[in-house]
Amino acid sequence: MKVGSRLxxxxxxxxxxxxxxxxxxxxxxxGPDLAISTQGMAVVKFxxxxxxxKHENRKFCLKFACSTVDPMHQMVMxxxxxxxxxxxxxxxxxxxxxxPKVWYKDEGGRDKFIPLNAVLxxxxxxxxxxxxxxxxxxxxxxxxxxxxxxxIRVVLTYEGDVDSEVKNQSILKLSNVISNTRDSLAKIGxxxxxxxxxxxxxVSKNHQKQAFCVKIVPDTSYSPxxxxxxxxxxxxxxxxSKRNKRNLRGSGRGNDKKGIISSASTLAP
Numbered sequence: 674m675k676v677g678s679r680l681x682x683x684x685x686x687x688x689x690x691x692x693x694x695x696x697x698x699x700x701x702x703x704g705p706d707l708a709i710s711t712q713g714m715a716v717v718k719f720x721x722x723x724x725x726x727k728h729e730n731r732k733f734c735l736k737f738a739c740s741t742v743d744p745m746h747q748m749v750m751x752x753x754x755x756x757x758x759x760x761x762x763x764x765x766x767x768x769x770x771x772x773p774k775v776w777y778k779d780e781g782g783r784d785k786f787i788p789l790n791a792v793l794x795x796x797x798x799x800x801x802x803x804x805x806x807x808x809x810x811x812x813x814x815x816x817x818x819x820x821x822x823x824x825i826r827v828v829l830t831y832e833g834d835v836d837s838e839v840k841n842q843s844i845l846k847l848s849n850v851i852s853n854t855r856d857s858l859a860k861i862g863x864x865x866x867x868x869x870x871x872x873x874x875x876v877s878k879n880h881q882k883q884a885f886c887v888k889i890v891p892d893t894s895y896s897p898x899x900x901x902x903x904x905x906x907x908x909x910x911x912x913x914s915k916r917n918k919r920n921l922r923g924s925g926r927g928n929d930k931k932g933i934i935s936s937a938s939t940l941a942p
Contacts, residue, residue, distance in 0.1 A: 680709040680749065681740035684717065689732040689756040699723045700735075725758045726900040732756035762801055763903035764825065764861070764889050765794045772908060778873060779914045786848050786870035789907060791889055793823060793865045800865040823861040823899060824892040827869060832884040832909040839885070846872040873912045884909035 684707060686700040687693050694700075703718035721733055738751035767790045776787060793801045801821060829845040831837045839845070847859060848870045861867050871887055887907040891899035 679711050682707050682709060682715060683738050683740050684719070685736045685738070686721065687734045687736050687753070688728070689734055694728070694733070721757075721759045723759065724761050724901045726761075726898075730758075730900050732758050758903070760903045761795075761901040762821070763794050764791055764823075764891065764905045765798075766791050766887075766889065766905045766907050768908055773910060774908070775911045775913060776873070777913050777915055778876065780916070783872075786846075786872045787910070789869040789871055789887060791825075791861070791867050791869065791905070793821060793861045793902070802863075802865045821861065821865075822863055823902060824895045825859050825861065825867070826890045826892045827859055827871065828888040828890060829873065830886045830888050830906065831880070832886055835886075835888060835904070835906050838888075839880070841875075844874040845887070846874060848872065873910065875912065876914055877911045878913075884911045886910070 684700070684702060685693060686697055699722045701720045701722060703720070707715070707717065709715045719735065725731060725733065734756050735754040736751055737754075739749040769788065769790065772789075773787065778785065795801055827845065827847060829839040829842055831839065859867065859869065869887075869889075873885055877883055877885065886909055888904060889906075890904040891902040893899045
């Protein structure tokens, strides 16, 4: 990092492929002065005023370059930010305190499911509710921000990579979707909420001991307008069959030789 000199900078908005966004007015920067300080860095606050959906779902990047006003700084190489998707709302899973890190699928019968609560949030982490009103001045806002019944796809993935979807999705079962809707389709209701009940039919041991995650994604096959909603992923769940009670049985046999051997082998490092 080079210090000691102040460098005015220019910020422009580009797409991920490098093309410059035609309407640069959708990029707003906060602060009176855009420059690299004498300490060698700059802190920039910005806002992109349009969602990626209005730009064919292309991701945006910021390009930082030295101001062309000073020809002495034209030899400084520009830098480009990581790509970002701009959204209007986001799906958010809100696990309860009882959400399991380890789930025993064969304890409690085949009617045992994991409850999963999800909501639709805005940029302030408020739930987007059904605020349909008759006041004309709110009509446009309600169309874009409220009254959204959002169909969702529920997908089983592996921990650590939201794109690593489990090949056999049939091992994920849904039951009794609870939302403010008239059908059983998995969707965010007009109250901004949904409760899913999921069951995973295979143990993590059969998947290289990987933990599972449940991903919820807006189902854009119903409408392309749902491209302005971001997905979310649940905390990881390690699935097992039943608790191992072998050691408990072994320790209850007193002086039985097999029980002593079993205990010793269990305690051995």
